Amino acid sequence: MNLDEYLKSRRALVDATIDANLPPPGTPPAVIHEAMRYAVLGGGKRIRPILAIAAAEACGADAKTLVKPFAALELIHTYSLVHDDLPALDNDDLRRGRKTTHVVFGEAMGILTGDALLTEAFSWLASPIEGVDAARQVRAIAEVARAVDSTGMLGGQVADMEGTSSGGTLEALVFIHRNKTGKLLTASVVLGGLLAGASDDQLAALRRYGEATGLAFQIVDDLLDIEESAATLGKTAGKDVEQGKLTYPALLGVEAARAEAGRLLAEAVANADADIISGPVNYLAAIARYICERRS
Amino acid sequence: MNLDEYLKSRRALVDATIDANLPPPGTPPAVIHEAMRYAVLGGGKRIRPILAIAAAEACGADAKTLVKPFAALELIHTYSLVHDDLPALDNDDLRRGRKTTHVVFGEAMGILTGDALLTEAFSWLASPIEGVDAARQVRAIAEVARAVDSTGMLGGQVADMEGTSSGGTLEALVFIHRNKTGKLLTASVVLGGLLAGASDDQLAALRRYGEATGLAFQIVDDLLDIEESAATLGKTAGKDVEQGKLTYPALLGVEAARAEAGRLLAEAVANADADIISGPVNYLAAIARYICERRS
Numbered sequence: 001m002n003l004d005e006y007l008k009s010r011r012a013l014v015d016a017t018i019d020a021n022l023p024p025p026g027t028p029p030a031v032i033h034e035a036m037r038y039a040v041l042g043g044g045k046r047i048r049p050i051l052a053i054a055a056a057e058a059c060g061a062d063a064k065t066l067v068k069p070f071a072a073l074e075l076i077h078t079y080s081l082v083h084d085d086l087p088a089l090d091n092d093d094l095r096r097g098r099k100t101t102h103v104v105f106g107e108a109m110g111i112l113t114g115d116a117l118l119t120e121a122f123s124w125l126a127s128p129i130e131g132v133d134a135a136r137q138v139r140a141i142a143e144v145a146r147a148v149d150s151t152g153m154l155g156g157q158v159a160d161m162e163g164t165s166s167g168g169t170l171e172a173l174v175f176i177h178r179n180k181t182g183k184l185l186t187a188s189v190v191l192g193g194l195l196a197g198a199s200d201d202q203l204a205a206l207r208r209y210g211e212a213t214g215l216a217f218q219i220v221d222d223l224l225d226i227e228e229s230a231a232t233l234g235k236t237a238g239k240d241v242e243q244g245k246l247t248y249p250a251l252l253g254v255e256a257a258r259a260e261a262g263r264l265l266a267e268a269v270a271n272a273d274a275d276i277i278s279g280p281v282n283y284l285a286a287i288a289r290y291i292c293e294r295r296s
Numbered sequence: 297m298n299l300d301e302y303l304k305s306r307r308a309l310v311d312a313t314i315d316a317n318l319p320p321p322g323t324p325p326a327v328i329h330e331a332m333r334y335a336v337l338g339g340g341k342r343i344r345p346i347l348a349i350a351a352a353e354a355c356g357a358d359a360k361t362l363v364k365p366f367a368a369l370e371l372i373h374t375y376s377l378v379h380d381d382l383p384a385l386d387n388d389d390l391r392r393g394r395k396t397t398h399v400v401f402g403e404a405m406g407i408l409t410g411d412a413l414l415t416e417a418f419s420w421l422a423s424p425i426e427g428v429d430a431a432r433q434v435r436a437i438a439e440v441a442r443a444v445d446s447t448g449m450l451g452g453q454v455a456d457m458e459g460t461s462s463g464g465t466l467e468a469l470v471f472i473h474r475n476k477t478g479k480l481l482t483a484s485v486v487l488g489g490l491l492a493g494a495s496d497d498q499l500a501a502l503r504r505y506g507e508a509t510g511l512a513f514q515i516v517d518d519l520l521d522i523e524e525s526a527a528t529l530g531k532t533a534g535k536d537v538e539q540g541k542l543t544y545p546a547l548l549g550v551e552a553a554r555a556e557a558g559r560l561l562a563e564a565v566a567n568a569d570a571d572i573i574s575g576p577v578n579y580l581a582a583i584a585r586y587i588c589e590r591r592s
Contacts, residue, residue, distance in 0.1 A: 145419035
């Protein structure tokens with residue numbers, strides 16, 4: 001199976017799992033369930049659940065029974081987008097080429113829909129999982145919660161907002177990137193390993209892979225924001241620059257930012273291909289390359 | 297120990313636990329940790345964690361080691377208040393006699409602070425708990441998540457918003473009350489029993505106690521909104537009526553609403569005093585009475 005087929009098949013699994021596990025359309029109150037589905041089923045690469053699946057498979061597990069907790073990662077990612085897009089935050093009207101949730105359902109529903117997706121995510125993470133030790137499941141829930149708390153993803157979001165007004169430094173930028181994007185991506189990889197029963201050594205390698213991939217992912221995102229047009233990206237492009245946000249290319253220059261992404265990619269690949277990561281299906285290195293080389 | 301002393305001592309335990317477990321002041325980014333502390337440490341009766349403590353003690357457990365996961369209930373309650381108070385929702389400037397979080401820290405921080413409190417709650421619920429079986433802990437996390445999801449507390453909030461514009465029926469009102477307030481209160485009691493190792497029969501009695509107490513709590517809240525002045529309640533009183541919100545006294549009349557609260561109180565007391573709830577320290581019935589008889 002080549003990478004495209006792998007991503008396509010795993011994405012289909014994730015999409016079907018999200019659709020099957022969200023409250024069915026019409027569940028009262030109908031409007032919030034419509035809004036949740038609108039927000040999360042409107043496309044997206046599902047890169048976080050796919051990273052979890054790939055990590056679980058790389059550790060030798062059959063990931064099929066683990067997709068529901070992995071799909072929770074996409075709910076969390078989507079909640080963060082729905083709230084980031086709100087008028088009081090980034091005030092974005094477009095996302096993935098469609099109107100943002102608060103534009104369609106109103107600002108109050110935008111807030112509550114994000115809340116509902118975050119809550120649903122923890123419900124899925126705490127659902128019974130066949131063949132997984134409960135102590136490991138608790139550890140996995142804590143891992144994900146810490147990755148997106150006020151010292152993780154939310155902390156990165158706050159620092160990003162402050163950076164917009166203050167100008168900022170390279171140190172601030174690294175803090176933002178590691179937290180805003182890096183920690184959830186890392187937790188996705190670690191979650192895959194944890195539920196697959198990975199050893200501590202395997203988990204450590206997966207964590208290093210996730211951190212390198214996560215930072216590279218954000219640098220590439222910054223580069224794309226500069227390079228791509230609104231038509232290609234499906235969101236208002238060049239907005240980071242327009243809003244004076246801290247970005248790698250803005251602080252280091254485009255070439256140095258590209259070089260740093262390359263260095264991180266090599267680190268990710270080294271950890272993905274470590275001897276201890278020995279499952280027969282290992283797409284981790286290929287996914288890191290895919291993330292760093294994407295152009296749209 | 298009389299009820300006042302009991303509530304005071306358990307509240308002090310909850311407050312100390314919240315203070316000790318939130319990220320310390322100054323943790324970067326400092327502003328969100330300041331806002332989280334402002335929101336959650338600004339007073340409040342801590343009725344949800346105290347219900348969990350009381351339920352655990354009524355089942356014979358020493359609740360001291362369980363206070364951190366129980367305090368998570370207060371983080372969730374506070375997150376819901378912080379988001380409800382936002383301009384796009386209830387647009388309240390005052391809460392517990394102080395400026396609301398978004399008034400002090402801005403609307404964006406109001407949104408993110410609520411998000412951070414909800415996330416922190418699941419982090420606390422998934423922290424290691426001495427002497428608690430991991431399978432039970434997973435079940436407890438799922439119980440709390442479902443109580444506050446889009447079919448629980450958030451669903452009640454959405455239905456409440458819709459009720460404001462549509463006028464509404466008794467059926468809609470019961471849906472709102474059971475979900476918006478009842479489910480988290482019930483989950484608090486059940487959480488106490490779960491982490492205390494309660495039997496299925498005990499859990500069923502605790503659930504019935506929680507449901508009756510939760511609905512009574514909300515009816516009394518509605519009655520207070522009508523009866524009390526802004527000075528006594530520390531929030532803008534009479535606002536439910538002003539906004540045309542569905543309430544029990546508005547639909548049934550004040551006397552019928554009082555009678556219904558009384559009926560529910562009797563149901564709560566019967567379950568709290570059931571033979572199977574046999575711990576030496578049992579304040580559950582007293583707390584239900586306290587909730588239904590409070591005047592401010």
